[in-house]
Amino acid sequence: MKKSDLALGIFLLSAIIFMIIPMPAALLDILLALNISIALIILLNALFSQEALNMSSFPSILLFTTLFRISLNISSTKLILTTGAPGNVVTTFGNFVGGGDLIVGIIVYIVLIIIQFIVINKGSERVAEVTARFTLDAMPGKQMAIDADLNTGAITDVQARERREKIQEESSFFGAMDGATKYVKGDATAGLVITFINFIGGIAIGMFRQGLGFNEALDRYTILTIGDGLVSQIPSLMISLATGILVTKVSKEADMGDILVKQLFSIPKVLYMVGAAMIFLGITTPLNVVVFSAYGLLFIISGRVIANRIEIAGIEEEVNTDESSADEIRRPENVTSLLQVDPIELEFGYGIIPLADTNQGGDLLDRVVMIRRQVALELGCVVPMIRLRDNIQLKPNQYVIKIKGTPVSEGEILFDHYMAMNPGYVEEEITGIPTFEPSFHLPAIWITESQRERAESLGYTVVDPPSIIATHLTEVIRNNLGELLTRQDVQNLINNVQESNSTLISELIPKLLGIGEVQKVLQNLLKEGISIRDLITILETLADFASTTRDTDVLTEYVRQSLKRAISNKYFPDSETTSVVTLDPKIEQEIMGSVKQTEQGTYLTLDPEKTQDIIHSVGEEVSKLENLGKNPIIITSPIVRMYFKKLTSDYYKDLIVISYNEIESDVELQSVGMVTA
Incomplete structure (x- = not known):
């Protein structure tokens, strides 16, 4: 024993x-x-x-x-x-x-x-009694917190077991x-x-x-x-x-x-006030003046000593913070933070800072938030965070838009000026500083605040500098959204769908397609400005055809055809007849005959001279549509569409190529030309 x-x-x-x-x-x-x-x-x-x-x-x-x-x-x-x-x-x-x-x-x-x-x-x-009740009531929440930490890897199994045992001990x-x-x-x-x-x-x-x-x-x-x-x-x-x-x-x-001393005697002004009160009572009342004054002086001296300690501690903390910051800068591994690349950056010169500073009335930050909301509603994709930073190496009124750390577009504005653009029917021209609108490279002029009313009355489209930057940024994001879509973004989109369509997701992923293949299809759609907001239709189409082919380009064509209502509404929104250009059937046959299949995908082996003839013909027909004030739309057969789009994408980035199967039956089209060679 x-x-x-x-x-x-x-x-x-x-x-x-x-x-x-x-x-x-x-x-x-x-x-x-x-x-x-x-x-x-x-x-x-x-x-x-x-x-x-x-x-x-x-x-x-x-x-x-x-x-x-x-x-x-x-x-x-x-x-x-x-x-x-x-x-x-x-x-x-x-x-x-x-x-x-x-x-x-x-x-x-x-x-x-x-x-x-x-x-x-x-x-x-x-x-x-109260402690026992609250301890027992809090047990389920504490258990859930431990399970959550364990699932995320924040703690090990041994630590989770120890924490559970401690909770049991507390309740007991x-x-x-x-x-x-x-x-x-x-x-x-x-x-x-x-x-x-x-x-x-x-x-x-x-x-x-x-x-x-x-x-x-x-x-x-x-x-x-x-x-x-x-x-x-x-x-x-x-x-x-x-x-x-x-x-x-x-x-x-x-x-x-330690707790009592720190909490009762840690605020100097409290001790000053108590000391002064004790001295006041000793002097103005019949109380023993020696005793009360002695206590008062003791409290005041103690307060002064504690105040000195606090000041010294503050100086030491500031020195330690500076040393820690210096050590952090000197640490070799600190370089790794420089390797991170922001998906989207907007850098601007110091002259544009007032537009981004809310204290100076700037609303550029609010406009950036609205851009992300607008693109999400329009294309169904969450835009990554947009980082705004000033850059003293730029001109005062210059700004640069970067995608993944690489400049893709830039512009320059005149602060306290407005940009006026002639839509083609102004009654009288006004004087200003000639320039080009940065988003679409249209001719424009800079005008002052005093000219704004007159320019609007004459029919000019007048835009302020924040709107110019916001519009430019929106267009850059739209054109590069496919590149910005990551696998993690796709997984997040799928997780949202899975809550109400678990059967669809379990059938498609990962049995038929992986996340990377779904990402390629969504990127193909976004590159041509097709919204992926109707994700359920897209995934159902992929589930229907993924068993026959895993070629993401072909699967993209199937998805586009299933989205024909949205595509028709985007490019043929009204009931009027739309002017388009068609593709010569002979050209279609030549393109299909030059398609070569490999393990890495398909590519065209079209003769270079024939390619130049086709591109030249496309340029002529697109010019006809632009002269009519119409969008450059070319209609092709379904099997040729993706190859023709690849053929022309390097020459005409804004060219819209649609197949017959992507157009609703009630849409009226008028061919104003044909691409031949």
């Missing part, structure tokens, strides 16, 4: 034996001193433990010490009533603590009882504490009842057994009874105080002493 187990067993057995067997007064003194020592040990351990679980056995300790103290109460009661000599400790407490006076002793005892019952026991019981501890506080309350009640019995029984035995007079018996036995009550209630009071301290602990970072 372990020594600790043996000691605990003897402790409990002795408490039971003392209730039965009479105890000598000398042994009672030894045990009462032991009881006081144990109460002090428990109180100080509760005070300096960093968290409540450091004393997880406290409910059991409460039960054992309560039993031991009651057994000593019974033994002292026997000695008081039988011999009138309960030993040195009880007599000393009755005479010394009670002042040797019956009335003083009774008052001191009653005060102790009131403090323990009304203040400490009642508060500890309520706090323990505070639940037990809720019941254990009843021991403390019962102990105090029992002590009060035993003291009353000792008082009545002592007087009765003194008068009827020992022949003492009433006053003599009252004086003798009351002092002993109060001594017995005090020697019992003081350790009980310490245990009650330890219970209150333990159930009200909130910090796990430091012991109670």
Whole structure:
């Protein structure tokens, strides 16, 4: 048997034996001193433990010490009533603590009882009850947080197990504490009842057994009874105080002493105000001026010392921050942060900063937010975050748009000017600084604020500088959105669809197609300005045809045909007849005859001279449409469309190539030319 187990067993057995067997007064003194020592040990351990679980056995300790103290109460009661000599400790407490006076002793005892019952026991019981309830209510949330951290890899299985065990220990501890506080309350009640019995029984035995007079018996036995009550209630009071301290602990970072000192004496101005108030009271009232002024000076000096410490700590923290920043810059691995490339950047010279500064009334940031919203609604794709930064290497009014760190377009504006563009029907031209609109490279002029009203009245389209930049940025994003679409973006889009269409996703991915192949199809659509917002239709089409081919170009054509309503609405929005250009069937046959299939995909082996003839013919026909003010649209057969688009994409980026299967049956078309060679 372990020594600790043996000691605990003897402790409990002795408490039971003392209730039965009479105890000598000398042994009672030894045990009462032991009881006081144990109460002090428990109180100080509760005070300096960093968290409540450091004393997880406290409910059991409460039960054992309560039993031991009651057994000593019974033994002292026997000695008081039988011999009138309960030993040195009880007599000393009755005479010394009670002042040797019956009335003083009774008052001191009653005060102790009131403090323990009304203040400490009642508060500890309520706090323990509330803490137990909140701990149990919070258990499911804590368990879910642990599971979430474990699933994300933030913690290991061992750490998760430790945290779960700690939660279980907390719930068990505070639940037990809720019941254990009843021991403390019962102990105090029992002590009060035993003291009353000792008082009545002592007087009765003194008068009827020992022949003492009433006053003599009252004086003798009351002092002993109060001594017995005090020697019992003081350790009980310490245990009650330890219970209150333990159930009200909130910090796990430091012991109670550190917390109290830091929280009470950490604000200099509080100490200044208290010191001034104490000096004021000492001088203006009959209170002892020396005592109150001394306290006031002490608080003021303490406040000054703490203020100096705070200032020194602030300087040290600033120095440490600077050193940490310097160390971070000097660290070799800091270079890795420079390798990150922003998907979209808008760099501008210092002259454009007021447009991006909200404090100066600039709304460029708000316009960027609207651009992302507009593109998301129009093309069904989330635009990556757009980083805005100033660049002193640029001209003051110049801006550059970068895609993945590479400049793709730039422009220059005149601050406090407006750009006026002639739509072709202005009544009278106005003077201005000639320029080109950056988005579509149309001729325009810069005009001043005073010319704006007149220009609008004459029919000019007038645009302010923020709108110019926003429009330019929007067009660049539209033209490069396919390149900006990543696999993670595709996965996020699929996750949104999966919530309501799990069957479709489970059938398509990854059984038929991978995320990368779906990405290629979506990129093909975005490159030609086709919205992918109807993602369910796109994925269903891929699920229908992916079993026959995994060629992403061919799958893109199938998807385009399934989106013919959206395509028709985009390019043929009204009921009027639309002018288009068709492709000569002979050219279509030649293109199809030059298609070569390889493992890496398909490519054209068309004769270079024939290619130049086709491109020349396309240029002539597109010019006809542009002269009519129409969009350059060429209609081809479905099987040729993607190859013809690839053939012309390097020469005419804005050329719209549509197959017959992508046009609704109610759309009326008029051919104004044919591409031949």
